[in-house]
Amino acid sequence: MVRRLLVEDVLDGLRERIIAGEFPVDSPLPGELELVGQYEVSRVTVREAIKVLHAQGLVRAERGRGTFVNPMRRWTSLPAVVRALGAQGDPRQVSLDLLEMRRVLEGGAAELAAQRIGSEELTALARLLETMRGASAAADVEAFVRADLGFHAEILAASGNAFLPVLMEPLSAVLAAARAQTSAVPEIQAHAIEEHARILAALAGGDGAAARTAMDAHMQQTAEDLSRYIIA
Structure with a gap:
């Protein structure tokens, strides 16, 4: 239960930073170790949060390069799209x-x-x-x-x-x-x-x-x- 809440915290934080434009389209997310330090959680927690962002289409993995932000047209999370449009549109x-x-x-x-x-x-x-x-x-x-x-x-x-x-x-x-x-x-x-x-x-x-x-x-x-x- 505690780890699930931590995953949600990291997920919400990264999603809001993407929506706010801190990580523009095609820019990389911070590396795993950097995110561990920023959110003070384990690597497993960071990986699970990133996995959800992948599932929602907000980010993509590029082998050997890292994790990059997708354009909104590839997002599959309706709440994220609505929030982004409300913030940016x-x-x-x-x-x-x-x-x-x-x-x-x-x-x-x-x-x-x-x-x-x-x-x-x-x-x-x-x-x-x-x-x-x-x-x-x-x-x-x-x-x-x-x-x-x-x-x-x-x-x-x-x-x-x-x-x-x-x-x-x-x-x-x-x-x-x-x-x-x-x-x-x-x-x-x-x-x-x-x-x-x-x-x-x-x-x-x-x-x-x-x-x-x-x-x-x-x-x-x-x-x-x-x-x-x-x-x-």
Whole structure:
């Protein structure tokens, strides 16, 4: 357990240094012994952390030369990509790119869910929507965000496709942080409640095309709200 925590510490430290640009693309990481000294851990711990960076595509090994940083297009860790784009890219574009991805995934999820959703899931969605309304009236942003995220998670699960929730899970922390920012704006809360009600109505009607359209409209409204209230 202790070594696993040490590995995580080294891994997080190196990943953050790569994201921050301390080690640019194609530059070498410090040697094993240097990293042992920097992090005050064993060589085995350093090797395990480097192994994870390899698995996530952040670095590559070049025989006889060392370990080098890969360009972001080769990274396979979604959280690392999101953090790097947030640190190095245009925050407005990052937010809009995330919405585009959600539009593709969640629109399809809503269409599938309309065909497969059961009464229990519909009841859960209705409760979450009421929670959003109550939280908005009480100016409880934290409760609003929890219900909002729960609403979307319920739809992903109701799609019946096991891959969709797994694909979205790495974004959970990013989405929660983004919702906390946007949901502090009363106008955005009002729009979200309206759009979620339309999505629920389409799901309850079993209309896949209408559910996809309603989810797409929600994402479009979110993009407009971001541009108007948050990243103008």
